[in-house]
Amino acid sequence: MDIEAWLRQNLPLERASSAELRYERMERQAAEPLPWVHRPCDPTRPFDWVDECMIGAFLAALKKARRVLDIGTGDGWPALPLARRLPQVVAVDASPRRCLVARENARRQGLVNVEVVQAKAESLPFEGASFDGVVAGTAIEQCEEPLSALKEAFRVLASGGRLAATCEALRAELKADVEEEAELYLEGSAAIYRLCHRSRSPLREAEYELCFRATSVVRTAAEKVHPVPSFRASPGEPGLRLVSSDDELLGIPFLEKAKEALVSARYFELLHRTPSQMAALAREAGFEEVHVYGPIALLAGPFFLALSEAGLLTKLAPEMDRITRAFGALFPFVPPGESSVFFLVGKKP
Numbered sequence: 036m037d038i039e040a041w042l043r044q045n046l047p048l049e050r051a052s053s054a055e056l057r058y059e060r061m062e063r064q065a066a067e068p069l070p071w072v073h074r075p076c077d078p079t080r081p082f083d084w085v086d087e088c089m090i091g092a093f094l095a096a097l098k099k100a101r102r103v104l105d106i107g108t109g110d111g112w113p114a115l116p117l118a119r120r121l122p123q124v125v126a127v128d129a130s131p132r133r134c135l136v137a138r139e140n141a142r143r144q145g146l147v148n149v150e151v152v153q154a155k156a157e158s159l160p161f162e163g164a165s166f167d168g169v170v171a172g173t174a175i176e177q178c179e180e181p182l183s184a185l186k187e188a189f190r191v192l193a194s195g196g197r198l199a200a201t202c203e204a205l206r207a208e209l210k211a212d213v214e215e216e217a218e219l220y221l222e223g224s225a226a227i228y229r230l231c232h233r234s235r236s237p238l239r240e241a242e243y244e245l246c247f248r249a250t251s252v253v254r255t256a257a258e259k260v261h262p263v264p265s266f267r268a269s270p271g272e273p274g275l276r277l278v279s280s281d282d283e284l285l286g287i288p289f290l291e292k293a294k295e296a297l298v299s300a301r302y303f304e305l306l307h308r309t310p311s312q313m314a315a316l317a318r319e320a321g322f323e324e325v326h327v328y329g330p331i332a333l334l335a336g337p338f339f340l341a342l343s344e345a346g347l348l349t350k351l352a353p354e355m356d357r358i359t360r361a362f363g364a365l366f367p368f369v370p371p372g373e374s375s376v377f378f379l380v381g382k383k384p
Contacts (some may be wrong), residue, residue: 039232054129064109078352088335091363096199100168107174111137156184171200185320216275217285241304322381329369
């Protein structure tokens with residue numbers, strides 16, 4: 036029995052959303068600070084060139100768009116980097132905390148042409164045909180109803196408007212048919228246990244948040260869980276790590292002993308789609324000229340790493356914007372493959 040099965044059989048679970056359980060909890064929605072979101076771009080870093088190429092791919096896919104909507108912006112990606120090149124960007128996110136962070140990031144970057152709005156992708160608070168471009172950075176597949184989100188994106192686009200979205204390819208990410216990651220940490224007088232369950236068949240992910248009273252059993256286990264890097268980006272805190280169901284600290288043996296101290300148990304689950312299935316969903320929403328590509332990072336990563344090793348990035352820094360825009364425009368030449376992210380583009384007739 037995997038841990039998720041035990042949770043579903045033994046605990047009273049309350050359904051929630053990914054915004055409530057995941058994105059509200061994060062200190063920062065990236066493992067590392069993002070260029071032009073959390074910090075200025077640094078032309079000495081190869082990854083910053085790759086990130087700029089990704090922005091270049093969005094710009095190329097959007098063609099002549101001037102007013103762009105970013106669905107599920109998180110901390111402001113790709114909205115804030117795009118706002119350095121476009122007249123107006125509106126960013127939406129279902130999480131109040133992510134909206135506050137995105138607004139603060141925009142202020143710190145000196146951007147005055149960005150509006151951040153709290154809203155669900157499935158019910159956008161905008162009039163029809165009010166944008167000529169819609170983007171999303173691994174956000175549409177995180178919606179409870181991706182088809183509704185795509186239909187809303189279609190509705191708010193003007194005729195001829197473009198959709199450009201990176202999407203997570205969960206099947207490519209998984210190294211086994213089922214993977215479970217867990218963490219346990221103290222939070223005041225309580226302890227928080229989190230489990231992320233991901234599977235290939237069906238292609239889905241689910242996340243569980245259990246709140247326990249910090250009894251001696253719970254506290255002892257939490258204190259033995261060694262910290263690993265996490266999205267909370269605080270050095271002393273734990274993070275999710277792969278776990279087996281028989282793990283004494285994070286598996287079923289711990290849960291059996293701790294369940295009497297349970298205060299609350301919430302979860303969300305999302306069904307994922309393959310690239311071809313996501314393209315079909317975009318066509319069902321009304322988009323035409325729908326195509327799926329691999330991420331431009333597959334080309335850009337090795338190229339700019341080689342330039343860095345040759346000591347050329349600093350010399351090329353004055354031309355960074357021009358070079359990365361040109362590189363990003365190569366996105367149609369990157370075939371979809373086994374990457375954990377794919378690039379979905381489409382047009383409203």
